Each structure stands twice: as structure tokens, then as C-alpha cells.
Amino acid sequence: MNNTLIALLLSLLPGIIWLLYFLRKDVLPEPKRKVFKVFLMGALISAPVLLFEMWLLGDLEEIEMDYKIFLVIKFIFVIGLIEEMFKYIAVRFSALKTSLIDEPIDIILYMIISALGFATVENVFLFCSKSTLLLADPAILTFSRFFGATLLHVLCSGIIGYFLALSFYHLKQRHILLIAGFSIAIIVHAVFNFFVESSIIEETTNEWGSSMIYSFSMVLILFIVFSFGLRTIKKLKSVCKL
Numbered sequence: 001m002n003n004t005l006i007a008l009l010l011s012l013l014p015g016i017i018w019l020l021y022f023l024r025k026d027v028l029p030e031p032k033r034k035v036f037k038v039f040l041m042g043a044l045i046s047a048p049v050l051l052f053e054m055w056l057l058g059d060l061e062e063i064e065m066d067y068k069i070f071l072v073i074k075f076i077f078v079i080g081l082i083e084e085m086f087k088y089i090a091v092r093f094s095a096l097k098t099s100l101i102d103e104p105i106d107i108i109l110y111m112i113i114s115a116l117g118f119a120t121v122e123n124v125f126l127f128c129s130k131s132t133l134l135l136a137d138p139a140i141l142t143f144s145r146f147f148g149a150t151l152l153h154v155l156c157s158g159i160i161g162y163f164l165a166l167s168f169y170h171l172k173q174r175h176i177l178l179i180a181g182f183s184i185a186i187i188v189h190a191v192f193n194f195f196v197e198s199s200i201i202e203e204t205t206n207e208w209g210s211s212m213i214y215s216f217s218m219v220l221i222l223f224i225v226f227s228f229g230l231r232t233i234k235k236l237k238s239v240c241k242l
Contacts, residue, residue, distance in 0.1 A: 004128055010142045011127035014150040015120035022112050022154070025230060026105060034095065038110050041090040042117025049086050050122065053078055075190035083118070084185050087157050090114040104165040104236045111161030112154050119153040147216060152192050155222050156185040162229050169236065192218060 163181025195215035
């Protein structure tokens with residue numbers, strides 16, 4: 001089998017496995033057609049968003065500035081803010097304000113589904129690039145994307161969905177909760193990307209390991225906390241109206 005085809009199939013695995021995992025968390029399963037629509041919306045926005053980020057970062061690199069300031073702008077305002085905002089927009093226009101959202105956890109699930117669509121296209125780009133096939137074993141890359149960036153996308157969007165669900169129970173604090181949700185998600189996203197980039201730099205200096213361990217540890221801890229958050233949301237009565 002062609003190496004590119006194998007890479008393509010492996011790139012789809014993390015998104016599919018996590019999608020099946022989180023769909024099982026829903027007591028009242030969502031319509032498959034709606035799940036596919038939200039997943040597709042997340043996937044469709046991924047390519048233009050990633051290309052826009054590359055263009056934006058290219059322009060930023062031409063501007064003389066302190067490297068630390070560049071990293072803050074890159075990870076928080078370019079990658080973190082743009083990606084989390086557009087993953088939310090995909091859900092906003094494909095799932096929110098519909099009669100299909102009949103329980104609080106649905107909001108979180110649709111945010112996760114959108115994130116998985118986004119992350120899957122990101123994985124396809126990464127896996128099928130010639131540089132990636134030369135630099136990494138596809139199996140190792142699949143493992144790292146499964147427990148790393150793909151899960152990170154899920155958790156960040158899930159955080160936004162969690163605070164969005166809570167906001168419908170605390171209308172007076174709704175805007176505060178939304179700002180808090182987006183802020184936490186963007187910061188988490190930025191910190192993870194910082195660790196990943198640091199690990200790449202360390203690898204070139206034969207010191208690979210510590211930053212990657214930090215990134216995976218952060219995702220693991222966040223996953224555990226998020227799992228408890230899902231249990232809390234499941235206990236809420238379905239009184240939120242979108």
C-alpha cells in the first residue's frame with residue numbers, strides 16, 4: 001500500500017476514535033446527520049483558517065520585535081484565539097439554536113465534534129506532508145496526535161462548551177462565563193503549542209523529551225478534570241434554552 005495512503009488512513013484514526021468515545025457519553029444520542037454536519041463544518045473551516053494563520057505568521061516574522069512578544073502573539077492571538085473562535089463559529093451556525101439540543105451536555109458534544117473535524121483536517125495535512133513522512137514514524141505520529149494535539153483541540157472546545165452550557169443557568173453572569181471559557185481555552189491551547197515548539201527546538205539540540213512530557217502531562221491532567229466536569233453537566237436539568 002502506498003505510504004501516502006497509509007498516512008492518510010492513520011491521520012483519520014485519532015478523530016474517529018475520540019468521536020466514538022465522546023458520543024457514548026450522551027444519554028440521548030444525537031442524530032447522525034447532525035453529527036456529520038457539525039464535524040464537516042469543523043473540517044471545512046480548518047483549511048482556510050490554517051492557511052490564514054500561515055500567512056499571518058509569515059507577515060509577523062518580517063516585523064522586528066522581541067522573540068518573547070512574537071511567541072505571545074503567535075500562540076495566543078494567532079493560533080489560540082483564531083482556532084478556538086472558528087471552531088465555535090462552526091457550531092454556532094450548524095447546531096446551536098436548534099431543537100436538537102435538548103440537554104446541557106449536547107452543547108459540549110457539538111463543540112467537541114467541531115473540534116474533531118478541525119483536528120482531523122489538521123492531521124491529514126501533517127501526515128501527508130513529505131517532511132512529516134521523512135521525520136517521523138507514522139505509528140508514533142498517530143499516537144502523539146491521538147493523545148496530544150487532537151485531544152487538546154477536543155478539550156479546549158469542550159471547555160468553551162462547558163462554560164457555554166453553564167451560562168444558560170446563570171444568565172446574569174453569562175458574559176463573564178463565556179469570556180472565562182474562551183480565555184481558559186485559548187491559554188491552554190497556547191501553552192500546549194509552546195511546549196510542542198520547545199520540544200522541536202530541543203530535538204535539534206539533542207535534548208528532546210522534557211517539553212513533550214510537559215505537554216502530554218498537561219493534556220492528561222486537563223482530560224481528567226474535564227471528565228469530572230462532564231459528570232457535573234450531566235447532573236444539570238435540561239432547562240437551558242438556546
